[in-house]
Amino acid sequence: MDGRLRIGTRKSAMALAQTEEIARRLTASMPGLEVEVVKFDTTGDIDQTSKLLPHGGKGGAFVAQIRAAVLKGELQAAMHSLKDMPGNEDTPGLVIGATLSRDPPGDVLVLRPGLSVEKLQRSRGKGLKLGTNAVRRAAYARRLFPDVEVIHFRGAADTRIRKLDQGERQRLPDGGAVGPADALIMARSGLERVGLAHRIAYEFAAAEMLPAVGQGIVAVECAAADWRTRELLSSIDDADARACADAEREVLWVLNGHCNSPIAGFAEIKAAEMLLRASVLDLGGGVIIEASRTGLASRPRELGRAVAFDLLAKGAAEIIERSRPR
Template sequence: MSTPELIRIVSRASPMALAQVERVRAELARLHPGIRTEVVPVTTSGDRWMGSLSALGGKGAFTKEVDAALLAGEADLAVHCMKDVPADRPLPAGTMFAAYLKRDDIRDAVIHPGGLTLDELPAGSRIGTSSVRRIAQLAMSHPELECVPMRGNANRRMEKMEAGEADALLLAVSGLERIGREDRITEILPVETMCPPIGAGVLGLQCREDDEDTIGTVSALGDPAAWRETSAERMFLHVMQGHCNSPIAGYAKAERDGRLSLRARVFSPEGKVVLDAHEWAGPLDPPTLGTSVAVALLRQGARELIDSIPH
């Protein structure tokens, strides 16, 4: 194995995606000062479409064109937000994740022009979000608030809020930090109030399986805790076989002493039903923990709950 002179990184052309690529380029340059990187931008069907994602076949709408560029040999590396990578079906044949970067903040943030927190918002306030996970949990914790559909990148959503399309927004803390807009955060919600999506705050580096040079070079950027947490979460989601209209949430936590836990929840869309499971791995490997937590929720009726939701 040798270190390649050039690594071509395919990326969505959004400000968020390009900021994520810049982080990878910076970390690569620190480890391998001589390496050159260039960005191969693509626009995905998910970026072009502003309607419901389920109409496009779900989250894969953000990854299909990126996968195609990688498999065609037009790029050597793809950088993915793991929360956008479907786990209900395998990665495209011939590709693999070589590393998961050190995890960023997994929590959600409230953005309100007047600085109000979720508890301070008056009844009837409109919260801009299209996330079924956020909608279900808001219905549970703050039934007096109203959710209005909102898609587009974080900057675009803030523009829509300023234009009066919503009174407040829910956005991922990690995303706002990546684009340097954390100054807009009014309140950071604890995971007990707003359980995060599977893969929150994790960037995954995807390569072709036969590209040993690139795999060897970028795997050194990986974080062992992020690898264990993400492996458990993605196996959980895979066993659940949720679709993109399923309000599923959860997060694994790797402790410094090596212990690993996974908490996961499945909601009915209006937040009336909540199924909850929380387990520690003990000696279990991460995928086994993910499977065990999924089975615990399936025993509580999660399959029937997911299958009853139109998609």
């Protein structure tokens, strides 16, 4: 199929690597198609000191600007990391046209030179600073390393590691700074995308740190009424990744989880069955509610709703409400 497709993406190394993979798959599937990558400086990329909440969470910081360009017809598609896309709200006029096959979804530990996993575990983190901007990772970190100081830490994957290695402090919006960090918790998939997988010191099992909803899945969004683009994107859609995404995001939808809620969800498919695990934590990591169910992989949203209602029955709504910004 001949033609041209303009796809928007962030300028970070990881986002560009993800978008190049989309382009490669599209042109392999549709010989003659020309893919133009349009790079955006999103709010979250420009402001690397503030927490994401003032920008509307990850959705406002990394997604909104590119979505607006699709809705205006300036782009045919937009690349997003699925975990950055709000799951508790619809965006009228847009649909996810494709989900790529899932990359490794787990979280990993990256350490400054001279620090070992054994020392971190033995000390329970006492006297050490662990950097992350994700409330879910921060809550789990406080459970795993009760004496660690969790600090606000921003930047693209390669930028964060550079700051870790150079002992650079994280600037704050009020002019102050925190750090430097001794360790970081990051997504394995992101490190692999930018060629930094060798920095992984430890990979957390799902039982230790359940991944974020959609972590490791690249989503391609387009206009709901643009049937030509939807047809193009359908050629690279991975059915298993889409089913897992549907189940996990249904949990967020039912819980009405916001960007300050430590919520995790992870689905796995084996043959015709899907196992879905989800959890809700308080910000301090001292309270955790967990639920899991197995169901038909062909009915992922139904399974997601059932797991979300299990969490609600155990008191998840109260925890989420307490974490809501006042």
